[in-house]
Amino acid sequence: MIDWQQTLGTTTRGLRRSAVREILKAAVQPEMISFAGGLPAPECFPEELIRTASAGLLDGDQARRTLQYGESEGVAALRAHLGESVSVPTERVLITSGAQQGLDLLGRVLLDRGESILVENPTYLGALGAWRPLGVRFVPIPMDGNGLCTDALGEILTRERPKFLYTMPNFQNPGGSVLALERREALVTLAERHGFLIVEDDPYGDLRYDGEALPSLLSLAQAQGIGDHVVHLRSFSKVVAPGLRVGWMTGPPPLLNAVLTLKQATDFHPSTLGQRIILEVIQDPRYPAHLHHLRETYGARRDAMDAAMHEAFPEGTTWTRPQGGMFLMARLPNGMDATACFETALQEKVAYVTVDHFTIDDSGKDTIRLNFTNASPEKIREGIARLGRLFSSQ
Ligand SMILES: Cc1ncc(COP(=O)(O)O)c(C=O)c1O
Structure with a gap:
């Protein structure tokens, strides 16, 4: 026994x-x-877009490319396409098996036992689940209808030195709030002043039903020349299909290198079929x-x-x-x-x-x-x- x-x-x-x-x-x-x-x-x-895409990808020469082992960074053409959408070079894009893998790998490369991280309260329980086993301390930031309260955050930062702050600025899970523009600006300023990294998780941003889209934290930081303060995570789960398990992240090169090393030991690479289907679907004129x-x-x-x-x-x-x-x-x-x-x-x-x-x-x-x-x-x-x-x- x-x-x-x-x-x-x-x-x-x-x-x-x-x-x-x-x-x-x-x-x-x-x-x-x-x-x-x-x-x-x-x-x-x-379904129709996915069917057309998969049929082509499983035909003759294409099939041989699709079914072979691929690069750990992900399919280069998909990375280039996604990098362009957020004004970063291909080298700064890493495809992950869903955004969930990005959260897991980030935690593992960044966090040591006993360290603190700042999280919205309430926050995405999948992030708590990924980082709790690492023995970290979660420091809650209060939320209201306009997202995380940056005034309260400023006060918290007088006593905490977090490794990173995790936020969902668009249609937060579970609360549904959107982080107001002036708070986005204040958050980026605080990150620079206090020297912490922002982990911006945005799987829902494309699902806006009313109102105007706001600039991402990544783009605000890029505009101030401090883009390296933001790790930006995205996913195709909510807009194409979660079963394909395709997400991606962009961040500063030393961090991405560490994530890549860990990823090579985790799953080699995300499914090539899934990635190539996504690339075909998002380039389809019907998308x-x-x-x-x-x-x-x-x-x-x-x-x-x-x-x-x-x-x-x-x-x-x-x-x-x-x-x-x-x-x-x-x-x-x-x-x-x-x-x-x-x-x-x-x-x-x-x-x-x-x-x-x-x-x-x-x-x-x-x-x-x-x-x-x-x-x-x-x-x-x-x-x-x-x-x-x-x-x-x-
Ligand atoms: C805020 C948030 N981040 C990440 C994920 C993970 O998504 P996936 O791994 O399917 O890309 C989810 C899924 O519900 C989510 O709500």
Whole structure:
């Protein structure tokens, strides 16, 4: 008999499974209306574009290139294309197996046990999951409807010397907020003054339904000649298909070199087929129409959820209508414990996640994150009505 308590490494023993990935397993039951995951609408995958692209890539000579081992940095033509989109040279672009791999590798190359990093509170639980095993200290930055509070950050920086600050400036996960322009500028200035790196994670920026796009932290830093203060992470999971597992990052060369070295030891390189499909899809003349369709569909679903919540949720519930992305975050009245209602919700065949999974201090049990992209407007109305009845009966 193997004693697994002794056999698993100390880091692994203490690990918690991702709550959301566990909930997703429960949420695939038939009839379940799931607002839990960060899932795109499957009927919106650009199937025709992907089919055309893959057929060409698996033909004759092309197939021999597509199916061979590739470069660890990623497919050069894709890197060049992406680099151009953010005004950096090809050498500064690294393709990753989803943005999640970028977060994991960054943590591993940058962080030593006991060091502190600054995170929005609440923040993306996949980042917490990637960095928690490294034994780092998360320093929470308060958030409001305009993103992370830079005044509070300035105060925190009088006592903390963080290795980096992690932020999602566009349609934050879980809160949906957009970091205001003056705060973006203030953040870049603080990063230079205090000498820390900004990790800018932007998988949702292309999913804007209202309002004007704001400049990225990377572009603001580049304009001030301090582009090396920003690592910028992107993903095709939310706009093309997450199953292809293609994300990318750009950052200062010494950092990218370290990430590349680790990546060579991790998975050699991301799937070449996935990368080459993405390159074909984003260069296809039909791609802009796909993005347009995605925005129209998701914007309508956001509106359907917002309207259904106005009708069904108990008096005193508060939420904001995000300008884009995939999530709406709602705070239930009178400190109601949404974690305690969760099992009943599953019995009623509707799933959500509570925000305590996304916070540093386990606060947020009265707050839920609702995904509005995966279910149809009819399902959204039905699921929100079920939740409304449940929360109103508490
Ligand atoms: C903020 C954020 N970053 C990164 C990821 C990881 O995405 P992927 O690895 O699919 O590119 C997600 C996925 O939900 C996310 O919400």
